[in-house]
Amino acid sequence: MSLDSKTVARIATLARIRVPETDLPGLAQELSGIMTWIEQLNEVDTRGVQPMSGVLARDMPRRADVVNDGGDPQKVLANAPEPAHGFFTVPKVIE
């Protein structure tokens, strides 16, 4: 599978990674190489095999419906650059 510069630019936008225009062709080549390597998996016959969504053959652990966390806004906001009145703040998101 070969990725072009346009596709790589889109992937970068979705991942919120700033990539200079000049880096795109090199990245496209690199990612195409990785995809080609992964494509070797297509050689395996997976007909009738259920897709795997975890490596552990056990049930998902569950939690009882009790409140035993939260209540500490200072801790939650500790790493926030500019908290105000108990809120996180970010540059204005205009819809």
Next chain:
Amino acid sequence: MNDTAMVNDKNLIEGKTGMWEVVLGLEVHAQIISNSKLFSGAATNFGAEPNTQVSLVDAAFPGMLPVINEKCVEQAVKTGLGLNAQINLRSVFDRKNYFYADLPAGYQISQYLDPIVGKGTIILDLPGGEHRAVGITRLHLEQDAGKSLHDQHPSKTYVDLNRAGVALMEIVSEPDMRCSDEAAAYLKKLRSILRYLGTCDGNMDEGSMRCDVNVSVRRPGDALGTRCEIKNVNSIRYVAAAIEHEARRQIEILEEGGSIRQETRLWDPGKGVTRSMRSKEEAHDYRYFPDPDLLPLNLDPKWVESLKAGLPELPDAKRQRFIKEFGLSDYDAGVLVAERESAAFYEAAAKGRDAKLTANWITSELFGKLNAAGKDVTESPVSAEAIGELIGLISDNTISGRIAKDVFAEMFETGRAAGEIVEAKGLRQVLDTGAIDAEIDKIMAANADKVAEYRGGKDKLLGFFVGQVMKAMGGKANPAMLNERLKAKLAG
């Protein structure tokens, strides 16, 4: 019940170039009633101080792992059962990736290919007593996002993560609806079922039930048109208004030779229009993949069976029972069962009383007064038993239906019992024909001219005589008896 369903002419909209059919599908986000969040132990109460109900899992701190809340799973399964839907004994959680300030992890844990609940059915109760089935496509579990406040600061958006991670059920309908009335009926019925089950409080004002509407139009009989998704329609009234507006907008574009672009639009209740949300266009690549932090969710079929056995009687079954057991009309039964509390109130009031009469009094008199006072049935100043007593007094002829209205008004005002008011005010109905005859004689003697007119063929005057005698007797004459005696005497 699918896109080849019979076209109902009364739902068609007339454009400049002919008739159009509107096709509607609804996505409802229903907040699950639970103490703590879907994957963390933080509380879920509405209206708490900002960021006081946030665990480090909800704030997506590195290294934190989600652990599923078993109550939320139970609530989703119960809701699936209440929608007569298939329960999937194995379901998978996926990451839905998008970038937004109130989504700290950069992805929402949701379900994509393997939701917990599959196809089901909901029966709409339409105006005019018609019932129609609408398909449910699926119900899946997912996390809610945080809340952004855009109006607190000139250049900043404030973010509160209290809602982040609260459990939601996304309930998706088939594109089976054809007019805004049906969409409204769908939301009412869904809310009623959720409230009966106790899985969501259905409160659209507080956002615990939110609705996105998919709207497309087509010529009757054609394939489905391109749809637009309208977000932010947070009352049943707005859903209807948004659909009407959006259908018109699409028809205008198509009739002028244009085409519809599939997009997300926002309902603006202030202006009464929908507008494009351009920011969402890029975001529509969610890159779903199974969440490596979570194993598949496996359910024990015996546990599902036990939940099914424990379900309460739901609105459709209750309506059928009220019709059969109490002889109510489909309409009255529907009004009474819409809320679990009113149905229970009715059953308590009707115990040992005339069931139909009780239904009439509750749906007209009581609900009328409660509406005017802005109260719901649980806040009624008149208890179910007190209404029952009043019905008893009407049934055994102690008071007339007309006097009962005055008694009821006083019960509602003061909370006093019906019997007490009747005795204190001397409102017992006069059943003594002698007393009624005596009053009739007096009135006839005083209005000899009118008696002559009546006997001359002007039988409309009967109403006048009834009124006069009633007035003289303080409204206490038994109406049927009065009518009968009066007719006999006037006939001469």
